[in-house]
Amino acid sequence: MATDRHVRIVILDGHQPLDVAGPHEVFAGANAALKSAGKTPYRLSLVGPRVGLVRGESGLGIHADQSWLTLKPRACDTLMVAGGDGARAWPPDPKLISWLQASAPLARRVASVCTGSFLLAEAGLLDGRVATTHWARFGLFAERFPHIRIDTDAVFVVDGNVATSAGVTAGIDLALKLVEDDHGPALAQVVARHLVMFLRRPGGQSQFGKPLWSTNTELRPIREALDHIHTNPAHDLSVAALAQQVGMSERNFARVFTNEVGQSPGRYVEAARVEAAQRHLELEDVGVDTVADECGFGSAETMRRAFQRHVGIAPSQYRQRFGAQAPVTQAQSA
Secondary structure (H helix, E strand, C coil): CCCCEEEEEECCCCECHHHHHHHHHHHHHHHHHHHHCCCCCEEEEEEECCCEEEEECCCCEEEECEECCCCCCCCEEEEEECCCCCCCCCCCCHHHHHHHHHHHHHEEEEEECCCHHHHHHHCCCCCCCEECCCHHHHHHHHHHCCCCEECCCCCEEEECCEEEECCCCHHHHHHHHHHHHHHCHHHHHHHHHHCCCCCCCCCCHHHHCCCHHHCCCCCHHHHHHHHHHHHCCCCCCCHHHHHHHHCCCHHHHHHHHHHHHCCCHHHHHHHHHHHHHHHHHHHCCCCHHHHHHHCCCCCHHHHHHHHHHHCCCCHHHHHHHHCCCCCCHHHHHC
16 A cells, blocks of 8 residues: 555546646645645646546646556555546446556545546445435436435545545545545645635535426426415415415325425425525525515524525525625624
8 A cells, every 4th residue: 555645636538627626736735734844745646548638528628647548556545536527428438447446446545526426436436335426416326326325415425435525616625624634624724725715615515406496297286386386485385275276185285296296395395495595695685584584484593494404504604605795784693
């Protein structure tokens, strides 16, 4: 096993450049502090399908130092696989999969960024583990790898010596975690501060996830109920009111809705109200009490509890992160 801190980052044609540059800059940023303290810095190298320019999914090219076609599997400290369109391409490059299978056991730890998890899964490196990936690819991942349990809210998951992270910038979060594991929180905090990042990001992927209104159903009464919920979040959206709205009995409506949508009417309504509140907080400079009233929560405290359940952060934090303007006074209390 390697004793130095050699980090190999694997890139493909069609990679997401930020999946590569983000973690690379975290380790490179740590090196300045390590060198000044007389400690061994990270040694960074990029492994691609060839030595030279490798084009990302946006057209941006990154230079690979080595090629997995000629690089024999050898020990390293960290083996990290970047994601992007190329990482989830089907079928995957069999030579890359074979190289990963041979190289992973020689690394102290293995990690992926975004859909790099697809390649780890193809190589069998996630078997029996919990993993995560980009929220927009949960469905495809579950279809290809039904035996692997996905954490749908985690920014990153560390399971043994294998770590996976969510989309794009989550690779920075994961790299900061790896630096913290290696050298402690003080050094990781220095790097995070330089990158203007949270050392530990508040909340999970829920705050960025797929909108509820993408739910599909063939049943007209349930479609009408869904439209009514999203159009009128401040209305009475109890089971009784919704059942009356679509001309069904309460018991039958609750049963059919749950079967079609995958969750109870009450839980769906709460999530829809949270989603509506998110849009208000992003676009409007009004108090949290007003947003809570317009979205059917009744009180800012009720909305705050719902946000914690569904988004993992408070409404005020959400507004600070995604709002067009700074919050007004009422937002400070939520």
